Amino acid sequence: MTTQPNASYSYTVRLEAPSRGNAVSKLTRTVEDAGGEITALDVSGSGNDRLRIDVTIAAYSSAHAAQITDGLKVIDGVEVGRVSDRTFLLHLGGKIEMASKVPLRTRDDLSMAYTPGVARVCKAIADNPEDVRRLTIKRNTVAVVTDGSAVLGLGNIGPMAALPVMEGKAALFKRFAGIDAWPICLDTQDTEEIIRTVKAIAPGFAGINLEDISAPRCFEIERRLREDLDIPVFHDDQHGTAIVVLAALTNALRVVGKDLAAVRIACSGAGAAGTAVIKLLLDAGAKDITVADYHGVVHSGREDLGPEGSDLRWVAEHTNPAGYQGTLREALVGADVFIGVSAPNILTGQDIATMAPHSIVFALANPDPEVDPAEAREHAAVVATGRSDYPNQINNVLAFPGFFRGLLDAQSHDIRPEMLVAAARALADVVHEDELNANFIVPSVFDPEVATSVAAAVKNVATAEK
Numbered sequence: 469m470t471t472q473p474n475a476s477y478s479y480t481v482r483l484e485a486p487s488r489g490n491a492v493s494k495l496t497r498t499v500e501d502a503g504g505e506i507t508a509l510d511v512s513g514s515g516n517d518r519l520r521i522d523v524t525i526a527a528y529s530s531a532h533a534a535q536i537t538d539g540l541k542v543i544d545g546v547e548v549g550r551v552s553d554r555t556f557l558l559h560l561g562g563k564i565e566m567a568s569k570v571p572l573r574t575r576d577d578l579s580m581a582y583t584p585g586v587a588r589v590c591k592a593i594a595d596n597p598e599d600v601r602r603l604t605i606k607r608n609t610v611a612v613v614t615d616g617s618a619v620l621g622l623g624n625i626g627p628m629a630a631l632p633v634m635e636g637k638a639a640l641f642k643r644f645a646g647i648d649a650w651p652i653c654l655d656t657q658d659t660e661e662i663i664r665t666v667k668a669i670a671p672g673f674a675g676i677n678l679e680d681i682s683a684p685r686c687f688e689i690e691r692r693l694r695e696d697l698d699i700p701v702f703h704d705d706q707h708g709t710a711i712v713v714l715a716a717l718t719n720a721l722r723v724v725g726k727d728l729a730a731v732r733i734a735c736s737g738a739g740a741a742g743t744a745v746i747k748l749l750l751d752a753g754a755k756d757i758t759v760a761d762y763h764g765v766v767h768s769g770r771e772d773l774g775p776e777g778s779d780l781r782w783v784a785e786h787t788n789p790a791g792y793q794g795t796l797r798e799a800l801v802g803a804d805v806f807i808g809v810s811a812p813n814i815l816t817g818q819d820i821a822t823m824a825p826h827s828i829v830f831a832l833a834n835p836d837p838e839v840d841p842a843e844a845r846e847h848a849a850v851v852a853t854g855r856s857d858y859p860n861q862i863n864n865v866l867a868f869p870g871f872f873r874g875l876l877d878a879q880s881h882d883i884r885p886e887m888l889v890a891a892a893r894a895l896a897d898v899v900h901e902d903e904l905n906a907n908f909i910v911p912s913v914f915d916p917e918v919a920t921s922v923a924a925a926v927k928n929v930a931t932a933e934k
Contacts, residue, residue: 472857473505473526478554479533480524482512486545487519494543499525504536524554563635564642564651601674601879610649610675610872612637613666615657618682618705618740621834627653630680637679637704644919645869647876649677659685663692670697674876677868678703683740687779700875700883706744707888708864711871712910713745713807713830714752714892716862719899719909720850724826726804728753732824734803735759736796736838737810738766743779745809746787751885752892757787758803760796762811767793797822804828812836817843832862850906859907866895866910870919874926887929894925 485491492509499506505526513520523540527533533551541548571577579585593599601607616630634651641649650673654665666676666689676699678690686703693701702708721728733754735742738761746757759766766773766784768791773781792799796814800806801822807830808814815838820829826849831837834854841858844851852860871891875883898911898921911918 471503471528471532473503473528474857475526476555477527477529477533478507478524479527479537480508480522480552480554481537481540482520482522482549482551483540484518484520484547484549485543487514487517489545491543491545492519492521495521495523495540495546498539498543499523499536502536502539503528503532559632563632564638600671605648606672606674607879608646608648608876609673610641610647610677610876611652611666611669611673612641612649612677612679613652613654613662613681614679615654615662615681617657617680617685619680624657624682627655634679637677640865641869641872643869644865644913645873645923647869647872657682657685659688662689663696666693667696670699673699674879675699675872676701677872678705680705684779686740687743694882698881700872700880702868702872702875702883703740703744704864704868706740707748707883708867708871709741709809709832709862710744710748711867711888711892711895712862712864713832714748714889715866715895716830716852716860716910717749717805717807717828718752718893718896719904720805720828720852720906722904723906723909724828724849726826729755731756731804732802733757733805733807734796734799736806736808736814737761738780738783739809741832742809743783745807746783748885748888748892750786752889756789758790758792758799759783759787760799764795765792765799767791769793806830806838808832808838810838812838813840815839817846820844820847823848830862850909852909860909862910863913865913866918867891867922870895870922871926873919873923875930877923878927878930880926880930884929887926890925890929891922894921897921 496506506523507526508524510522511519512522525536527536537551540546570581572581589603593603612634614630614634616627617624619625619630619633631651631653634653638649638651641647654662656662681689690701690703735746735757738759746759749757767788768784773784797819800819802824804824805828809832812833813836820839828850829844829848830852831839831844832854837853841851841853852862854862898915898917
């Protein structure tokens with residue numbers, strides 16, 4: 469677990485302290501000595517002898533925050549009052565809301581927006597179903613659908629516990645692409661029931677974003693919904709990750725002066741995200757990929773590949789051109805690139821040292837990567853993680869808002885590999901040549917070019933295929 473203070477564990481402590489002497493400096497020193505970080509210190513009230521101070525502190529865990537607070541309590545003359553967890557405060561009452569786009573101030577407004585005037589619009593859509601995109605919110609809506617079976621690094625926590633994540637996803641859609649997204653948390657983990665439910669709600673949406681559904685069910689759910697629906701279906705855990713990985717790898721290879729078609733890539737993880745990354749790398753021109761899961765390197769001679777058409781068998785048939793059998797550590801020797809979408813702490817810095825010169829390491833397990841980033845940096849030329857407290861964060865928000873914006877603008881009915889590749893290349897190009905270096909291979913999520921560039925690339929491919 470990281471011991472770096474971060475905003476996820478941000479607390480505001482309200483306390484009183486003497487207005488004279490060195491009490492304030494003791495506050496700062498106590499927090500720093502405990503490994504925390506003061507991000508704000510506001511005097512919210514003052515008297516002749518006492519100050520009321522709100523101290524905002526970044527910690528690295530709830531226990532660490534409690535330790536810091538206990539340290540403040542023993543400072544002479546300091547009285548600790550309310551302690552507020554700022555992350556929980558942000559979530560109070562939810563993070564999103566529905567707002568009307570039209571005024572409803574008079575009887576005429578009501579008559580046009582609702583009954584009886586709305587009946588005319590309903591009849592127009594019944595006569596010409598294509599008008600639904602023009603006359604309703606459908607043209608700009610995405611359903612964010614989960615069953616809560618594979619949420620972040622938390623696992624199978626169920627639909628209610630997944631709702632804060634889905635709300636956050638909807639907020640990101642709106643913030644970065646102006647898309648109205650709705651969290652849909654299903655109280656079932658039955659594959660057939662999920663498929664039936666999503667098909668039943670699909671008429672109200674222009675796209676479906678599947679989220680945090682465990683493998684291998686997510687593969688079948690996505691495949692069958694794509695076959696049956698006339699709107700695009702996107703599993704962000706798979707394809708969002710793959711787009712950002714390809715974009716980051718494109719720029720990392722530029723940094724080290726290597727070519728995707730010529731490098732040897734070792735991957736850890738053959739689940740939903742890992743398989744999608746592998747497929748997209750192959751679509752983009754990679755030739756030599758070796759994949760390992762917890763049983764070792766995936767090869768065609770393994771007896772656990774599953775039936776024809778299974779994803780693990782597909783991996784065995786399309787990777788490992790040398791027919792290698794062994795462990796991940798052995799496959800890593802001489803590799804140019806390591807991409808981990810698997811489990812924490814499975815490699816060491818010494819394993820990275822066995823890779824080819826000017827190697828690239830993407831250790832994306834979250835919150836704890838496959839290898840300690842500091843150790844990896846001692847040997848690799850470029851290192852990326854899934855974390856926000858290291859450079860080069862592989863963050864899906866770089867991909868999915870702009871990707872869906874392009875799909876909706878093109879009124880696309882499906883998603884093709886060419887769109888994913890185009891999105892990745894557009895995202896890579898947002899990092900300009902004079903900005904590119906080993907610690908900056910992906911742009912900031914707040915760069916306004918990100919969503920617009922990705923959206924334009926996806927729309928161009930989508931409209932060209934019509």
